[in-house]
Amino acid sequence: MMPLNSAQLREAMELRAKGLNYAEIAKRLGVPKTTIYYALNPDRRRAHAARWRAKVRGAEAPVEARRYRRLTEEDIKAILELSQRGETISSVAKRLGRSTSLVYYVLRKYKA
Numbered sequence: 001m002m003p004l005n006s007a008q009l010r011e012a013m014e015l016r017a018k019g020l021n022y023a024e025i026a027k028r029l030g031v032p033k034t035t036i037y038y039a040l041n042p043d044r045r046r047a048h049a050a051r052w053r054a055k056v057r058g059a060e061a062p063v064e065a066r067r068y069r070r071l072t073e074e075d076i077k078a079i080l081e082l083s084q085r086g087e088t089i090s091s092v093a094k095r096l097g098r099s100t101s102l103v104y105y106v107l108r109k110y111k112a
Contacts, residue, residue, distance in 0.1 A: 004031065004039045012036055071102070079106045 004012060008029055015025045022040075026033040038044060075096060082092045093100045
């Protein structure tokens with residue numbers, strides 16, 4: 001992976017904000033697509049590196065996995081109630097500490 005200099009990184013961030021995808025940005029800057037992806041998502045690069053190091057060492061190093069909280073009846077009731085009060089999807093998600101996609105899922109599945 002070729003590192004981006006600060007000017008390239010700034011340009012990549014601006015192009016991404018304008019809606020260009022990683023492949024289009026990579027083509028404009030003349031670098032591999034993965035370079036753009038990891039430059040704009042540094043947390044994913046660290047996770048990838050940790051998995052790679054664990055694999056090389058024979059899985060000695062623990063790799064942090066995402067843990068999802070189970071959807072409870074209370075969560076469903078709260079989502080439906082807040083939605084009925086007129087709160088936005090994003091405000092419901094933030095208030096309950098859940099993702100917006102989960103809120104959409106609950107509303108599609110349980111709303112009459």
